[in-house]
């Protein structure tokens with residue numbers, strides 16, 4: 134029997150998971166890397182540390198399962214999106230730390246690139262610090278001599294997928310889902326957009342070739358010598374694929390540090406009128422791309438970490454459920470975690486967090502409850518935007534990620550969305566998606582229908598809230614959101 138390995142290079146850690154033919158986890162290994170904060174608002178990673186960690190977790194995952202590279206039919210990659218690396222083509226050494234998706238250093242540069250409507254229409258994205266293009270431009274402007282070297286073809290740009298594929302195979306490629314997060318790719322032609330790269334001042338010679346997500350890019354060298362590198366997806370798109378959201382209207386939300394809801398909109402991109410991102414969901418080689426609408430929420434699981442680390446009202450994330458369940462309701466308090474402004478659907482950088490409705494009655498248990506409810510209400514805002522944009526009402530939501538261990542939150546989510554919420558057996562949906570892509574590319578699995586048949590629910594929550602209560606609570610939440618605006 135042979136296996137598929139998935140490399141999941143995330144914001145806080147790198148992971149390798151090995152899957153068998155049924156899509157079950159055989160072994161896994163995880164390693165964190167340093168978060169580098171040179172100034173307020175700046176976030177960097179060391180690309181060489183990331184690559185070293187990736188090699189380590191691959192070795193450990195193989196060892197734990199008692200396997201060698203010869204047992205692998207293919208390897209797939211999934212990664213934190215938007216994070217930007219530039220390296221020397223000859224030596225392979227990065228010219229600077231990677232600039233991470235959360236980094237806001239490009240804030241003041243954005244207006245000089247042109248009108249935001251042009252970017253939204255061509256790339257599906259708002260002109261924001263979140264995406265890779267502005268980060269690349271910052272490097273070109275701030276690393277001495279970089280622009281000249283880029284124009285001479287001596288240095289290469291990549292998001293993390295590109296950095297890993299380069300190190301694994303020596304090829305300079307990106308997958309189309311990652312490319313769709315650069316602000317540089319035309320959403321319809323799926324090619325770098327000449328007008329945009331000129332407006333942003335990016336030399337074309339440093340850009341990777343854009344490829345499908347499911348395709349053999351080449352054979353790995355080193356520890357994985359001979360193993361085909363056969364898929365790459367941004368992590369949220371990989372979760373969409375791993376949740377087998379292959380039909381128009383299928384949606385998933387991943388609840389980790391932040392939360393990302395993606396809705397499959399089929400082979401036609403839907404440009405949002407309601408603050409969502411239009412992105413490529415996946416592309417299988419030789420087939421049309423499948424697009425998605427995305428609601429990106431910056432703070433969900435990290436709010437629970439904040440209650441633990443900054444307020445000390447819990448000792449570990451999993452304690453929050455019992456604390457929140459010790460009271461009947463939120464006691465009238467609402468917590469809007471606009472710690473760094475609000476992402477979808479508001480995109481307000483001037484917002485800051487609010488704890489509203491405080492009275493002498495409120496205890497830490499009510500605050501814990503309000504913190505959990507905040508994840509659900511933020512999802513509700515994104516779902517309302519999706520329904521308005523896509524004209525297809527969501528009929529159910531597949532969930533994954535660390536927060537889905539919390540049954541109280543999952544029930545509240547079903548209650549406020551008024552649709553069933555379903556969690557699959559394999560909670561590592563992001564890695565599973567990368568494995569599925571790689572397995573499809575090499576014929577390990579024959580087709581999407583086979584993958585779909587492997588998906589199994591482990592838990593489901595059905596809406597049970599009185600509609601009048603839901604409406605009242607939603608109105609209170611919206612009022613609390615208004616209180617966050619125009620603060621910073």
Ligand SMILES: Nc1ncnc2c1ncn2[C@@H]1O[C@H](COP(=O)(O)OP(=O)(O)O)[C@@H](O)[C@H]1O
Pocket residue numbers: 143145388389390391433434435436437438450451452453454534535536538539
């Ligand atoms: N039982 C729980 N209830 C609520 N939040 C939780 C629980 N367990 C973990 N979390 C939150 O989930 C997040 C970790 O999820 P994970 O999917 O591993 O995230 P990421 O991939 O973004 O690192 C943390 O932010 C943590 O606070």
Ligand SMILES: O=P(O)(O)OC[C@H](O)CO
Pocket residue numbers: 142143144145212213214215234367368369389390391
């Ligand atoms: O690495 P994660 O799971 O925090 O995901 C980050 C997203 O890809 C950012 O867009």
